[in-house]
Amino acid sequence: MMRRFQLVLCACLLLASGESGGRQMTSLGLFDGNNDVGQVKHPGSVLYDAAEDEYAVTGGGENMWFEKDAFHFVWKKMSGDFELKADIRFLGEGGNAHRKACLLIRQSLDADSAYADAALHGDGLTSLQYREESGALTREIQSNCSAPRTLAITRRGDVVFLSIAREGEELAPAGGSFKIRFADPVYIGLGVCAHDDNRIETAIFSNVSLTQKKIGTEPPALESTLETVSIASKDRRAIYRANDLFEAPNWTPDGQYLVFNRQGKLYKIPAIGGEPAPIDTGFANRCNNDHGVSPDGKQLVISDQSQEKKSLIYVLPFEGGVPRRITALGPSYWHGWSPDGETLTYCAERNGDFDIYSISVQGGEEKRLTQSPGLDDGPEFSPDGQYIYFNSERTGSMQIWRMKKDGSEQEQITSDGYNNWFPHPSPDGKRIVFLTYDKDVKGHPANQDVMLRLMPVGGQEILVLAKLFGGQGTINVPSWSPDSRSVAFVSYRLTYK
DSSP, X not given: OHHHHHHHHHHHHHHHHXXXXXXXOSOOTTOOEEEEESOOSXXXXXXXXXXXXXXXXXXXXXOEETTEXXXXXXXXXXXXXXXXXXXXXXXXXXXXXTOEEEEEEESXXXXXXXXXXXXXXXXXXXXXEEESSTTOOOEEEEOSSSSOXXXXXXXXXXXXXXXXXXXXXXXXXXXXXXXXXXXSSEEEEEEEEOSSTTOOEEEEEEEEEEEEOOOOSSOOEEEEEEEEEETTTOOEEEEEEESSOOEEEEEOTTSSEEEEEETTEEEEEETTOOOOEXXXXXXXXXXXXXXXXXXXXXXXEEEEOTTTSSOEEEEEETTOOOOEEOOSSSSEEEEEEOTTSSEEEEEEEETTEEEEEEXXXXXXXXXXXXXXXXXXXXXXXXXXXXXXXXXXXXXXXXXXXXXXTTSOSOEEOOOSSSEEEEEEEOTTSSEEEEEEEOTTOOSOOSSEEEEEEEXXXXXXXXXXXXXXXXXXXXXXXXXXXXXXXXXXXXXXXXXXX
16 A cells, blocks of 8 residues: 555656656556647656556546547557456546546547547446547447446457456456457557546556457357447447347337347346346247337237247237237238237238238238338338338338338338338337448348438438447347437347457
């Protein structure tokens, strides 16, 4: 404790003497240089204690966010794949709740540089933050873990991801990742921002390691992350991750739970995070990613192929029970439930052609709504129940369409250089979110670079809500929060040993 007290005291003396505003000539351990990035009122500093193997980084600055940053940075130039890891803690109580201690990758030392960081905030919020290109806005993927002991940021090719560990736990991925194209070499290192230009803050980085990573020869494994994204901020939050495949989240009407499929079964998880619990679907043990929750939250609809080796649609109580068969014919893949709870709409293959159908929730005769050549898929009711939105390739590429609930007045909504799938109208009726593939991607395969895009119902400018690695399983079914403020989805990452 005495050594650490002396370390901080020395840092304060350096600040008072004004000797730390530029580069320090003292040893920086693993790193080569340090300086303030952006405009700061109080110059920052770093002191490396070789005996304790600790870095005391002191920084000022107003923020690390939006289009530019202001903080103190301890850095090394590096190329290729690598991982930077450290135990991080702030010194002193108080300060701004958004003060940050970060593990950083930056393209340059400019204030508006492209960057990615693993950031521990003063209030414990831990997130993976990034600016895709110089001068762009900063985005983030928030971890569901507050104030972990250890953080790590890893670069694998163009992919960057965050790993964390609580006290006594092993380091593990936090869930969520993104692609950012840095040109080698990059600046990798430690940063501190006070989030208040009138203050300085100090963080201690201990057990710091910086290792070059090489991809092994074994086939990659799959990591799945259940995330939510805010419509207002476009910031993402990792709710749950696992080293296997799960898909297609639905939000319950009360906003309390998310439902997803995994290995042929359904699970529910608190929307704020936690451990998933299985839902009893009886004999239906081959449920696919076309499932949902009734408007009143009392029933589930599933698409399952355990009985006839073709996907059939069933309804069962939300708390679990014996499924009741709805469609006589298969394959049938559910996608939408009318707001009055009386009608289901789905994609089905009949005589070699995939079209949109509707049927009473009680079963009976199905009604064919589309008859155009090519694939029609992803039907979902508008919140007022008057329209059905769907995707169709009838004009050459996959685009978003809509029609009256009886199948009349079919009209194309999007027409661009992409392939657009699975339109989901927001509960307030103002927006549509959908999945976008590149123009050269056929079908809706897994493991692709995709986008979630947002379109006002009135047909104004289409905005990118999130870029991610995903596709099949990401957002196949209705996934809006009931307040229309967020969308749930699943992102994926290929992990290499």
